[in-house]
Amino acid sequence: MDMYAPPTAIPTPSARRAPPSAMAAGRPPARRATPRVPLNGFSHVLPATLAANLERRLATATQEAWAQRLWAGDATLWSGGDESEWLGWLRPGTAPTDLGRLAAACRRLCVAGFTDTVWLGMGGATLGAEALAHILGVAGGGLRLHVLDSTDVAQILALQARLDLTRTLFVVASKSGTTLESGMLAAYFQQCVARRLGRQEAARRFVAITDPGTPLHARALQEGYAAIFLGNPAVGGRYSVLSAFGLAAAALMGHDPARLLRATQPMRRACSARRDPRRNPGLVLGALLGEAALAGHDKVTLLADPGLEALACWLEQLLAESTGKDGKGLIPIAQEPLAEPADYGRDRLFVHLSNGQSAGLEARVRQLAAAGHPVVTCHSGAALSVGQEFFRWQAATAIAAAVLGVNPFDQPDVEASKARARSLAAAPDGTAGAQTCALLRVQGPLAFHGAPTAAPASFARLAAHLDAGGYVALLAYLPRDADCERWLASARDCVRGGTGAATVGGFGPRYLHSCGQLHKGGTAGGVFLFITADAPQALAAPGHGASFGATQVAQARADMEELMARGRQCLRIHISGDLDAGLARLAALLRQDLAHGAGVRAA
Numbered sequence: 280m281d282m283y284a285p286p287t288a289i290p291t292p293s294a295r296r297a298p299p300s301a302m303a304a305g306r307p308p309a310r311r312a313t314p315r316v317p318l319n320g321f322s323h324v325l326p327a328t329l330a331a332n333l334e335r336r337l338a339t340a341t342q343e344a345w346a347q348r349l350w351a352g353d354a355t356l357w358s359g360g361d362e363s364e365w366l367g368w369l370r371p372g373t374a375p376t377d378l379g380r381l382a383a384a385c386r387r388l389c390v391a392g393f394t395d396t397v398w399l400g401m402g403g404a405t406l407g408a409e410a411l412a413h414i415l416g417v418a419g420g421g422l423r424l425h426v427l428d429s430t431d432v433a434q435i436l437a438l439q440a441r442l443d444l445t446r447t448l449f450v451v452a453s454k455s456g457t458t459l460e461s462g463m464l465a466a467y468f469q470q471c472v473a474r475r476l477g478r479q480e481a482a483r484r485f486v487a488i489t490d491p492g493t494p495l496h497a498r499a500l501q502e503g504y505a506a507i508f509l510g511n512p513a514v515g516g517r518y519s520v521l522s523a524f525g526l527a528a529a530a531l532m533g534h535d536p537a538r539l540l541r542a543t544q545p546m547r548r549a550c551s552a553r554r555d556p557r558r559n560p561g562l563v564l565g566a567l568l569g570e571a572a573l574a575g576h577d578k579v580t581l582l583a584d585p586g587l588e589a590l591a592c593w594l595e596q597l598l599a600e601s602t603g604k605d606g607k608g609l610i611p612i613a614q615e616p617l618a619e620p621a622d623y624g625r626d627r628l629f630v631h632l633s634n635g636q637s638a639g640l641e642a643r644v645r646q647l648a649a650a651g652h653p654v655v656t657c658h659s660g661a662a663l664s665v666g667q668e669f670f671r672w673q674a675a676t677a678i679a680a681a682v683l684g685v686n687p688f689d690q691p692d693v694e695a696s697k698a699r700a701r702s703l704a705a706a707p708d709g710t711a712g713a714q715t716c717a718l719l720r721v722q723g724p725l726a727f728h729g730a731p732t733a734a735p736a737s738f739a740r741l742a743a744h745l746d747a748g749g750y751v752a753l754l755a756y757l758p759r760d761a762d763c764e765r766w767l768a769s770a771r772d773c774v775r776g777g778t779g780a781a782t783v784g785g786f787g788p789r790y791l792h793s794c795g796q797l798h799k800g801g802t803a804g805g806v807f808l809f810i811t812a813d814a815p816q817a818l819a820a821p822g823h824g825a826s827f828g829a830t831q832v833a834q835a836r837a838d839m840e841e842l843m844a845r846g847r848q849c850l851r852i853h854i855s856g857d858l859d860a861g862l863a864r865l866a867a868l869l870r871q872d873l874a875h876g877a878g879v880r881a882a
Contacts, residue, residue: 421533
């Protein structure tokens with residue numbers, strides 16, 4: 280296993296909860312017979328050409344022993360590089376003693392008087408925890424789990440206002456132990472708690488999840504964190520959900536992590552080297568994904584039943600970061616509003632994440648298949664069976680990368696934007712670097728910097744660079760709240776309807792750790808619309824030179840500049856003043872421009 284909990288004292292907030300069960304006494308719950316967990320289902324309906332390509336690929340995979348080579352760690356299955364060093368995810372839960380220590384430490388934390396836990400991290404360190412929180416929920420005696428993966432001031436303050444900081448456990452999750460955002464958030468909240476309870480007591484309300492020997496590991500030991508769970512260095516961040524990063528989240532919500540791993544085993548066995556390749560769910564799905572991309576169906580459109588939306592967000596990072604490099608890649612389309620079958624281009628592969636809870640979505644999927652679109656359905660059982668989907672998709676992504684000829688475990692283009700952001704944030708006036716992309720400012724609801732007629736032309740120029748099979752990315756450096764999520768969904772629907780292109784939506788800087796690799800290193804067909812806004816107030820993180828607001832601006836500008844340096848087309852919209860009014864005006868402008876652009880293209 281990949282975790283370690285030091286024997287530090289457990290914090291004891293003054294208002295302790297009454298023990299709800301044997302868990303409250305620090306004892307494991309009585310062992311009950313666990314019914315056999317069925318294997319999650321899988322089906323697909325494909326056009327004849329893609330079906331034939333899949334059959335040929337499966338024959339090749341059988342002849343060349345792809346499944347055996349995956350499990351043996353044969354790096355020649357991919358690029359012949361360091362892939363063999365990143366396959367620890369194939370064997371989750373191989374050290375029951377360590378798993379027991381993690382579960383026991385989390386049980387003690389659950390009964391120490393806390394009501395909530397906040398996950399501070401980015402990308403793979405938090406997306407798995409977020410998916411588990413939405414799918415499993417809180418069990419008896421568990422803590423409510425919140426994910427904070429943003430430098431947005433409004434989002435940070437909104438979460439803080441909902442919490443009793445004296446009864447909140449903060450989990451700092453970072454494999455490298457050097458992640459900028461999680462470090463800033465930890466410093467900020469530790470200061471907030473210290474103002475009420477003192478520095479030493481504040482540290483005892485923090486937990487670290489990181490790899491051995493990282494700066495975060497050292498800091499947690501030095502400051503006296505309540506617990507430290509160590510990750511497996513052979514498991515990359517986006518493959519870490521069945522390691523300490525996900526298992527601790529399940530345990531703190533009151534679930535038995537051993538049960539989650541046992542529920543995962545049917546899929547792990549089905550994907551093993553001994554399984555007939557044509558009956559191996561991971562190999563078949565991975566071969567299908569890879570062949571679909573080679574045939575031009577590279578927009579993997581994720582349609583999730585109610586309750587599985589967070590699984591789609593986890594999958595977005597897994598697919599984008601693993602395959603989007605060397606000018607290739609699968610382009611995951613998550614949370615895009617549903618359209619009619621005839622409204623989609625032929626560059627789509629639809630994936631239905633089904634738990635049997637949406638007859639309407641099931642009917643729409645049948646319509647998509649009848650219209651000739653390739654469709655895949657992954658059937659999930661009870662909540663704990665989400666572990667099977669984690670494993671299925673990890674195996675499938677590794678196989679898809681083999682089809683595409685890329686290393687699924689590296690991210691060669693991610694550091695570029697980070698380096699630019701550090702440079703911009705370090706500038707005394709926050710204006711370092713050249714402004715290399717078009718900028719339109721929205722001042723309040725109606726007034727614009729520059730002639731109003733310039734705005735439609737800017738949008739039209741951006742849309743004009745859409746190649747056949749391209750996509751539009753709307754990247755919002757805004758608070759990820761219900762209002763902004765609705766606005767982004769509506770804007771994506773407008774853009775898809777006006778251009779016919781697939782749309783990617785993301786909140787910054789969250790998306791940088793989810794799809795940033797794909798944007799910079801994947802296929803070159805994307806165009807990028809950035810939306811930024813004024814921070815509501817200055818908010819500092821102790822020990823960090825730039826405030827949260829300045830950091831967020833630097834991250835947005837750095838990513839734009841890096842994309843522009845790689846030939847990507849970008850436009851930035853900045854909203855000053857009232858955010859709601861500015862977004863409403865921007866929505867109207869977007870609708871106007873898309874209608875204008877459609878007329879120009881028709882002429």
